[in-house]
Amino acid sequence: xxxxxxxxxxxxxxxxxxxxxxxxxxxxxxxxxxxxxxxxxxxxxxxxxxxxxxxxxxxxxxxxxxxxxxxxxxxxxxxxxxxxxxxxxxxxxxxxxxxxxxxxxxxxxxxxxxxxxxxxxxxxxxxxxxxxxxxxxxxxxxxxxxxxxxxxxxxxxxxxxxxxxxxxxxxxxxxxxxxxxxxxxxxxxxxxxxxxxxxxxxxxxxxxxxxxxxxxxxxxxxxx
Amino acid sequence: xxxxxxxxxxxxxxxxxxxxxxxxxxxxxxxxxxxxxxxxxxxxxxxxxxxxxxxxxxxxxxxxxxxxxxxxxxxxxxxxxxxxxxxxxxxxxxxxxxxxxxxxxxxxxxxxxxxxxxxxxxxxxxxxxxxxxxxxxxxxxxxxxxxxxxxxxxxxxxxxxxxxxxxxxxxxxxxxxxxxxxxxxxxxxxxxxxxxxxxxxxxxxxxxxxxxxxxxxxxxxxxx
DNA sequence: TGTCATAGTTGAACACGTTCAAAAGATGGA
DNA sequence: TCCATCTTTTGAACGTGTTCAACTATGACA
Numbered sequence: 480x481x482x483x484x485x486x487x488x489x490x491x492x493x494x495x496x497x498x499x500x501x502x503x504x505x506x507x508x509x510x511x512x513x514x515x516x517x518x519x520x521x522x523x524x525x526x527x528x529x530x531x532x533x534x535x536x537x538x539x540x541x542x543x544x545x546x547x548x549x550x551x552x553x554x555x556x557x558x559x560x561x562x563x564x565x566x567x568x569x570x571x572x573x574x575x576x577x578x579x580x581x582x583x584x585x586x587x588x589x590x591x592x593x594x595x596x597x598x599x600x601x602x603x604x605x606x607x608x609x610x611x612x613x614x615x616x617x618x619x620x621x622x623x624x625x626x627x628x629x630x631x632x633x634x635x636x637x638x639x640x641x642x643x644x645x646x647x648x649x650x651x652x653x654x655x656x657x658x659x660x661x662x663x664x665x666x667x668x669x670x671x672x673x674x675x676x677x678x679x680x681x682x683x684x685x686x687x688x689x690x691x692x693x694x695x696x697x698x699x700x701x702x703x
Numbered sequence: 704x705x706x707x708x709x710x711x712x713x714x715x716x717x718x719x720x721x722x723x724x725x726x727x728x729x730x731x732x733x734x735x736x737x738x739x740x741x742x743x744x745x746x747x748x749x750x751x752x753x754x755x756x757x758x759x760x761x762x763x764x765x766x767x768x769x770x771x772x773x774x775x776x777x778x779x780x781x782x783x784x785x786x787x788x789x790x791x792x793x794x795x796x797x798x799x800x801x802x803x804x805x806x807x808x809x810x811x812x813x814x815x816x817x818x819x820x821x822x823x824x825x826x827x828x829x830x831x832x833x834x835x836x837x838x839x840x841x842x843x844x845x846x847x848x849x850x851x852x853x854x855x856x857x858x859x860x861x862x863x864x865x866x867x868x869x870x871x872x873x874x875x876x877x878x879x880x881x882x883x884x885x886x887x888x889x890x891x892x893x894x895x896x897x898x899x900x901x902x903x904x905x906x907x908x909x910x911x912x913x914x915x916x917x918x919x920x921x922x923x924x925x926x927x
Numbered sequence: 928t929g930t931c932a933t934a935g936t937t938g939a940a941c942a943c944g945t946t947c948a949a950a951a952g953a954t955g956g957a
Numbered sequence: 958t959c960c961a962t963c964t965t966t967t968g969a970a971c972g973t974g975t976t977c978a979a980c981t982a983t984g985a986c987a
Contacts, residue, residue, distance in 0.1 A: 490935075515974060525937045527976080536974065588820040595819035597812045597879045604879055652925070655821045655828055663925060670921045677914050684910055690901050697894045701876070701887060714965080739944060749967045751946080760944065 494532045497522045498542050505543070510586035537592075541601050543583075544590050548611060550579045555618055565626035565679075569642070570672045572622055573649060577664055580653070584661060591654045603647065616643045633695045634682060641698075645675070718756045721746045722766050729767065730806070734813035761817060761825050765832070768814070768825065772835045775803045779842055789850035789903075793866070794896045796846055797873060801888055804877070808885060815878050827871060840867045857919045858906060865922075869899070 500521035504513035515536055519529045533539040558571020580587065596602055603612055619642035623635070630638065649671075653664040682691045724745035728737035739760055743753045757763040782795020804811065817825050824831035843866035847859065854862065873895075877888040906915045 493935085514972080516972090526974090527938065528936050530975070531935065534975095588822055592816050592820050595812075595875070595878065596816035597881075599816075602879075655826075667921070667925050670917075670924060674914060674917050674921060677917070681911060681914065684908070686908055687905060687911070690898060690905065693894075693898050693901070697891075697898060700894060701891050717965090738942080740942090750944090751968065752966050754945070755965065 490532075493522075493524065493528075497524065497529050497532055497539070498546075501539055501543060505586060506582065510589055537589075537599070537601055540589060545611065547580055547583060548615070551576050552614065552618060554579050559621055559625065563625065563627065565622070565628040566672050566676045568622045568626050569675070570668060572618065573646065573668045573672070574665060576646065576650075577653065577661055577668065581661060584653070584656075587654050591650070612643070615646070616640050619643050619646070628676075628679060629683075630679065631682060631688070631691060634679075634691055637695055637698050638679075714756075717746075717748065717752075721748065721753050721756055721763065722770075725763055726767060726770075729810065734810040759824070761823055762831070764814065764817070765825055769835055771803060771807065772838065775800050776838065776842060778803050783845055783849065787849065787851065789846070789852040790896050790900045792846045792850050793843075793899070794892060796842060797870060797892045797896070798889060800870065800874075801877065801885055801892070804874075805885060808877070811878050815874070836867070839870070840864050843867050843870070852900075852903060853907075854903065855906060855912070855915060858903075858915055861919055861922050862903075869895075 497518065501513060501518045504517055504521060515526055515529055518539070519526045522529065529539070533542065554575040555572045558568060558575060562568045562571050583590075597604070599605065602608060616639045620639040622642065623638060649664065649668065652667055653661055656664045658664075681687050721742065725737060725742045728741055728745060732741075739750055739753060742763070743750045746753065753763070757766070778799040779796045782792060782799060786792045786795050807814070814825070817823050818827065820826060821828070823829065826832060827836055840863045844863040846866065847862060873888065873892065876891060877885055880888045882888075905911050
């Protein structure tokens, strides 16, 4: 059985209990304490059974990660419905991620390992992650949709993906951020968002427009 | 003994033989074959002895990584001495890296997977990587030093580090690049470098200057 | 009911990175 | 030379993620 196949209720229940056990152990004891044996014990199943549902510990962590993503989509609804200008919407969505992800910061590095392993199906750039990635990109599409930003059409089309890349960069910073409550990441978002807003408005300047067109062309060239 | 303490000739010899064994196994069998036991065997020492010289497998891999960095610094000399304008110098240095790293592309994914974790000594942002990182940043300082680029002083001071960050982005792209000889990465460099050149020249435009100042301010804010 | 294929479950076993107490070797002063 | 101290070397042992052959439970069909 793959990790995404349809499942019976009983199997789904066992599967969820393993995720719950992992979540509990992650929160209480950190990543190192959450061994597969401990997780299986806590879930009341055997080690082999845990591997029946999750083909590796990373896949199990990924299921955990998926819940963070879903929580982010939900938390992003507030700013997306209340904020009208681009900076407010973008800041709201980015800070919502920092809020949602905060409890998991301690072992977030383990998540991030997936980003750099190209052969892993868990990589955010991989074929297997297409759905999750496009959902995240779509979220940034909604940041733009409701905003007051006026942009060149070609740039406008690329921007959701570029904003998603920005978010990946912020996640990279966040992973390395050891400040209390990841305050430095919040500061980064607060300061970077208005700058991005100003940069985007500059793209309509005569001298800048040509460069923007080249950048869009470059994106088209390197996209798989 | 730490990994950087002064060493006797005999100890240095043993140390180097372990690195050589690791290099050989990496080249012939890939990352997975190069177990600590196999490396120690190949080097003619015990496993425990290998750990006497390298406090972890990642530290051993880092010694390997350092040699790539050194090879890049050497390969970068050619464009740095022959090219006079910024685009030529930057392109030369970036493509030199792609050339030097090409033989290691196959297992670079495994390598960078470990490097992506913040707690890993292999992380380019880590304490252990300070020397290699600063050398790489210095290399980009030399890209600028010999070039014709006229820039705002504050931006000029940050630019080597920013160019190094650009290189990290290119490395990330390269890791995921499965094209023949990593041709797509070379295309990316060829196309991106003139764009960066034009963007940097735009920073002197009246409307742009203010944003650049803000960006420099942001960098100062978030730098550790 | 009985049969049988499929789904689910088990825990011992494997190879790995890593540790550590102990042994062996090197060094230098008395 | 002998002893003391420090450096280097050893390999068995530990805990980890992971695998797998064997087992049990489920349910569809006769």
